[in-house]
Amino acid sequence: MLIYVIRRLAQSAAAILILLTILFFVLNVLPGDAALLAGDLRMAKNEEVIENIRSKWGLDKPLHIRYLTYMGNLLKGDLGTSYRTSNKVIDLIIPKLLSTLKIVITAFIAAVIAGILLGFVAALYRGTLIDIILMIIAILGISMPRFWLGLMLMYYFAVIHNFLPASGTGGGSFLFIILPALTLSIPMIALIARTTRSSVLDEINHDHVRTARAKGLSNSTVNIKHIFRNSLLSIITIVGLQLGTIFANTVVVEKVFAWPGIGDLVVNSIFKRDIPAIQGCILVFALCFILINLFVDILYAFLDPRISYS
Amino acid sequence: MIKKIKKNPQLTIGLFITVIVIFTAIFAPIIAPYDPIDDANLLNSLESPGREFRLGTDRQGRDILSRIIFGARISLSIGIITQIINTFLGVSLGLIAGYAGGKIDDLIMNITNIMLSIPPLILALAIMAVLGPGLINIFIALGFTLWTYTCRVTRAQTLSIKEKEYVSAARAIGASNFRIIFKHILPNIIGPVLVIATFGVASAILIESSLSFLGIGAQPPTPSWGTMLSNGRDYIWTAPWIMIYPGIAIVMTILGLNLMGDGIRDYLDPHKKG
Numbered sequence: 001m002l003i004y005v006i007r008r009l010a011q012s013a014a015a016i017l018i019l020l021t022i023l024f025f026v027l028n029v030l031p032g033d034a035a036l037l038a039g040d041l042r043m044a045k046n047e048e049v050i051e052n053i054r055s056k057w058g059l060d061k062p063l064h065i066r067y068l069t070y071m072g073n074l075l076k077g078d079l080g081t082s083y084r085t086s087n088k089v090i091d092l093i094i095p096k097l098l099s100t101l102k103i104v105i106t107a108f109i110a111a112v113i114a115g116i117l118l119g120f121v122a123a124l125y126r127g128t129l130i131d132i133i134l135m136i137i138a139i140l141g142i143s144m145p146r147f148w149l150g151l152m153l154m155y156y157f158a159v160i161h162n163f164l165p166a167s168g169t170g171g172g173s174f175l176f177i178i179l180p181a182l183t184l185s186i187p188m189i190a191l192i193a194r195t196t197r198s199s200v201l202d203e204i205n206h207d208h209v210r211t212a213r214a215k216g217l218s219n220s221t222v223n224i225k226h227i228f229r230n231s232l233l234s235i236i237t238i239v240g241l242q243l244g245t246i247f248a249n250t251v252v253v254e255k256v257f258a259w260p261g262i263g264d265l266v267v268n269s270i271f272k273r274d275i276p277a278i279q280g281c282i283l284v285f286a287l288c289f290i291l292i293n294l295f296v297d298i299l300y301a302f303l304d305p306r307i308s309y310s
Numbered sequence: 311m312i313k314k315i316k317k318n319p320q321l322t323i324g325l326f327i328t329v330i331v332i333f334t335a336i337f338a339p340i341i342a343p344y345d346p347i348d349d350a351n352l353l354n355s356l357e358s359p360g361r362e363f364r365l366g367t368d369r370q371g372r373d374i375l376s377r378i379i380f381g382a383r384i385s386l387s388i389g390i391i392t393q394i395i396n397t398f399l400g401v402s403l404g405l406i407a408g409y410a411g412g413k414i415d416d417l418i419m420n421i422t423n424i425m426l427s428i429p430p431l432i433l434a435l436a437i438m439a440v441l442g443p444g445l446i447n448i449f450i451a452l453g454f455t456l457w458t459y460t461c462r463v464t465r466a467q468t469l470s471i472k473e474k475e476y477v478s479a480a481r482a483i484g485a486s487n488f489r490i491i492f493k494h495i496l497p498n499i500i501g502p503v504l505v506i507a508t509f510g511v512a513s514a515i516l517i518e519s520s521l522s523f524l525g526i527g528a529q530p531p532t533p534s535w536g537t538m539l540s541n542g543r544d545y546i547w548t549a550p551w552i553m554i555y556p557g558i559a560i561v562m563t564i565l566g567l568n569l570m571g572d573g574i575r576d577y578l579d580p581h582k583k584g
Contacts, residue, residue, distance in 0.1 A: 012427065015423065018424055019428060023436060026440045027439065139568065144560075145516055145536075145564070146520075147519075147520060147539065151542070245429045251432075266435065267435075278439050282436050289429055293427070
């Protein structure tokens with residue numbers, strides 16, 4: 001088990017290292033002089049200014065030296081300095097990440113509870129109208145682009161009915177979290193509900209369930225202890241995968257609701273070609289995704305002793 | 311075969327929607343009442359849906375319906391072309407990895423796993439950060455990011471088929487590697503690859519619309535659904551039709567493709583029908 005975890009950690013580290021290396025070289029080699037992009041283009045007409053900017057950001061050094069410096073700093077937890085704001089990238093990212101976590105965690109909790117509940121209900125009442133309606137909603141939820149869903153929710157709740165704020169953070173008020181979190185969670189609810197339904201259906205016809213009912217256990221005991229617990233494994237797979245991609249989806253949702261999170265930061269940095277900030281944000285996205293997947297894999301081993309990780 | 315398709319409502323509905331979208335894209339100039347770009351007239355700016363403009367107009371006075379119809383061309387061409395590149399890449403690499411085995415297999419699978427460890431939207435975002443905004447760059451970004459699932463599945467299938475007796479038999483009678491791959495392995499992986507490709511077209515369309523919505527995809531005045539929605543956000547209070555209808559177009563297209571993918575999977579594998 002420990003060996004498995006160590007191997008997975010090494011693999012993840014290698015994945016991130018390679019991603020960062022490719023990103024570094026491609027971003028720094030490809031089009032335009034980074035000094036021109038780093039400085040203001042109007043100022044950059046002056047040769048002397050360009051030289052100053054170059055030496056300020058270390059852009060006058062050869063590429064491989066810059067790469068080694070970047071990687072060395074990274075090991076010390078230094079993600080570099082933003083070309084645009086001259087702040088440390090890490091100081092830019094942390095408040096944005098915390099702000100993103102607010103909506104991600106709210107969305108995740110809502111999605112897990114609602115998704116499992118709806119899927120379970122659909123499976124218990126399979127074939128009835130409830131099941132059919134729930135599953136139609138589920139497939140619509142999966143097919144809907146999140147930004148459009150967000151716009152529609154904003155239109156319905158903020159424009160037509162005017163009982164939730166349309167966008168912004170409102171200085172930390174929970175009301176402002178509801179719409180972005182709902183937008184993030186609805187497609188997840190749909191997916192979790194579908195998975196829960198099918199894995200509960202797989203379980204429901206097993207012999208041990210029939211035995212449990214035959215020996216007179218109450219309905220709720222059978223539902224929870226015999227059906228639900230056994231179908232948990234495949235639910236966790238999907239939930240885990242979803243939590244990884246939820247961070248990626250914040251990029252569009254934050255744009256819709258003007259939420260100042262890390263998704264918003266990466267898009268703005270791309271527009272401004274702020275290379276250190278882009279690298280930092282992508283590193284954070286990849287790290288979140290990889291760590292969550294790792295966590296889910298390890299969780300498996302505890303939940304299902306049959307899985308061996310030799 | 312038609313009977314089998316009739317028994318499979320998902321496939322029927324999915325196919326129906328997809329065919330409509332494809333026809334809309336092909337015959338766009340005939341169906342669309344106005345030109346999506348040139349028929350801009352500020353006198354018709356932000357006109358609400360009515361007789362003259364069925365789905366209303368945007369700020370520049372362009373007909374929303376016509377722009378949605380032409381938008382189908384962009385979405386579908388992105389979905390299909392990038393998926394052709396992805397399928398070609400995925401199948402070739404998967405076949406090579408599965409058939410050759412050893413170090414080549416390790417190398418290809420390591421690259422695949424690294425790619426899989428980053429969400430496609432973020433990967434596409436990183437590529438767009440390098441290449442800069444624009445429609446052509448989206449083709450590149452999506453053409454090289456979504457091949458990983460195809461590669462994994464192709465490799466797994468190749469590995470199991472390679473060990474089958476008929477492959478040994480073919481080898482025993484002196485069939486070349488080329489012949490074994492094209493006559494025995496490839497026909498057996500077409501089914502699963504087709505299913506992945508159908509879902510892949512859907513996710514490519516979704517990612518394109520997301521990137522265009524963020525402003526780093528198709529640039530105005532190109533009638534891309536994502537770009538239209540991005541403009542619509544600013545008029546949510548005054549002209550909500552700008553953001554409602556292009557969204558419905560995306561949802562219907564994705565829904566059609568997803569249903570079709572589910573349907574093909576059930577059709578190919580009747581046991582799994584749930």
